[in-house]
Structures are given as structure tokens and as C-alpha cells.
Ligand SMILES: NC(=O)N[C@@H](CC(=O)O)C(=O)O
């Protein structure tokens with residue numbers, strides 16, 4: 410069996426910098442036309458000038474002849490100025506601003522401590538300039554159970570935010586709960602959407618402990634119960650325009666995952682399309698894969714859809730145990746497993 414679809418985009422991607430950047434860019438650019446590139450480097454990309462420099466280093470890391478287009482983002486802080494949003498908009502290379510509640514996830518220590526106290530003028534400016542806000546939707550209060558942090562964020566931050574700024578374009582990134590699905594479905598589809606990762610529709614929280622602790626299945630927001638996985642998978646395969654592909658591929662060196670305090674983040678770029686295809690196939694909805702992967706994202710962002718195509722063929726392939734780079738290696742999601750769908754250029 411073979412499928413030909415419009416080249417997909419990845420609306421949530423971590424490319425890092427330095428040696429890891431060189432190692433992972435070819436995997437994303439092989440399958441995806443564009444990607445929204447996350448700004449959580451150290452130090453974070455908080456200004457348009459830095460985003461432009463970072464973009465150049467991504468372009469330099471691309472294989473020859475690649476036309477992959479990195480869409481840059483800014484990292485929102487308590488001190489981001491409305492003028493920075495104007496510069497970002499005028500640059501033509503920054504497509505969104507990312508909200509990390511301070512302390513919520515990897516490299517979020519410089520994130521926002523008080524959205525409503527510190528960021529109102531910036532959010533106002535974003536509405537004016539139609540700049541989307543991308544949200545890591547978890548509260549950081551250590552008293553809130555880690556499995557409830559997305560739901561509590563929806564109730565205490567996202568709902569009030571949308572009430573205050575109904576015209577702000579918001580993407581709830583890497584949703585993990587039925588609560589998030591319901592929230593997105595009940596919002597105005599012109600202004601609220603969500604990205605969905607492969608891991609959150611393929612795995613549930615049992616995968617964190619299967620036969621022992623599994624650090625390569627650990628990401629944030631952490632995997633949830635099976636009922637949540639099912640809710641997300643069925644929302645996505647129903648064909649709703651509000652959900653689109655965002656891998657959240659987040660490479661960490663193996664030694665930073667396999668240690669006493671391992672980093673959050675799953676490296677899934679090489680396997681993402683195979684896994685999404687599997688979920689749509691299992692739901693009997695392969696005809697809806699193309700919209701999820703290639704149409705809903707650009708439509709929401711107001712960008713043209715890609716014109717080239719890729720092929721997905723039902724050819725079993727074995728995921729490498731790891732990818733070496735420089736002095737280290739990165740273990741991908743589904744390492745060593747046989748996957749059914751093989752993407753290739755058309
Ligand atoms: N998802 C993760 O677990 N980690 C991401 C950060 C993020 O997207 O929250 C990372 O940068 O490693």
C-alpha cells in the first residue's frame with residue numbers, strides 16, 4: 410500500500426544548536442517542508458536579531474538542495490517589549506511567540522512568572538499584529554499533581570487569557586489530556602488550535618514504567634492515562650481542523666536522559682510520520698492524515714500549503730538504536746522497533 414500526500418510541516422520542533430543541530434536538521438528536513446522552531450536554547454531566543462542569527466545557522470546545517478524553511482519564534486519573558494513584537498513581525502522570519510511558564514519544562518527558567526501581571530501590553534500588541542501565542546500549557550505550582558498541571562493551566566490561565574483576548578491566536582502545544590481536547594473543541598476555531606505529538610497519541614503513561622523506568626519515553630507534559638490518549642487520537646483522526654502536526658521532537662544526548670535526573674524530551678523526528686500514519690490507519694482514517702499533517706497548520710497560521718508531495722509506503726523498517734553525533738548519541742523514540750510506514754520524497 411502506498412499513499413502520496415502534500416509535504417507535511419512540523420508546527421513544534423526543537424533543533425537545538427551546535428553539534429546536535431547538525432545531527433538532527435537532516436532528519437526534519439527530509440520529511441517536512443517547514444517547521445516552527447522552538448526558542449528554548451541557552452540562552453533563549455528572546456529577540457528578533459537572535460532569531461535571525463539562529464535561522465542562519467539552521468540554514469547552514471541543511472543538506473545541499475534542501476528547501477526546508479525554518480519558521481522562527483521568540484521566547485516570551487516578563488520583560489519582552491511590545492516593540493520587540495513589532496520587530497519580529499517586520500522581520501518576516503518570526504512567526505510566533507512562545508510562552509513557557511517559568512520552570513514548566515526544559516530551559517524554561519527564563520520564562521514568564523506572571524502572565525497577567527507582566528505581559529498585558531505585549532499580548533495586546535500580538536493581537537494587533539496577529540502574532541500567534543504558542544503555549545506550553547502547564548502550571549508550575551509544585552503543589553499541583555504533575556498529571557493535573559495541564560488541566561489546571563486551562564482553568565486558571567488559558568480560559569481567562571482567551572476571555573481577555575478573544576482575538577489572540579493561541580496554539581496549545583503538545584496537548585496531553587481529554588480536557589485540552591474539549592477546551593480546543595469548545596473555542597473559536599479561528600483563534601484556538603492545538604498541536605499533537607506522536608508520543609501523546611501512541612503511548613500512555615504505562616510506557617514510562619514498562620519493565621523498568623523508560624527515560625526515553627519521558628517528556629513534558631508527561632504521558633497521561635489511556636483515556637486521554639484515546640480522546641486525543643480520536644479528535645485528531647476525526648478530521649477536525651483544530652488539530653495539527655507538531656512533533657515536539659526534543660533531542661537530548663543519551664547521557665542526559667539515562668542518568669539520575671534525566672531531561673524531559675523525546676527525539677521523534679525520524680519516526681514521527683510513521684507513527685502518525687499508524688494511528689490514522691488504526692482508526693480507519695488514512696484519508697484524514699493529509700489534512701492533519703499538511704493543511705490544518707498552514708491554514709491556521711495563514712500560510713500557503715506546500716506544493717510538493719511525499720510518499721508513505723507500507724514498507725517495514727527498523728528504527729536505529731541511536732544516532733551518533735560528535736562525541737555523543739541520541740536515542741530516538743521507538744528505537745530498535747519495526748515500524749510499518751516508510752516516508753520518502755516523491
Ligand atoms: N517536551 C519536552 O519534554 N521537552 C522540550 C521542551 C518542551 O517542549 O516542553 C525540550 O526542549 O526538551
Ligand SMILES: [Zn+2]
Nearest residue numbers: 514545629630
Ligand atoms: Zn513544551
Ligand SMILES: [Zn+2]
Nearest residue numbers: 423447657659
Ligand atoms: Zn517542545
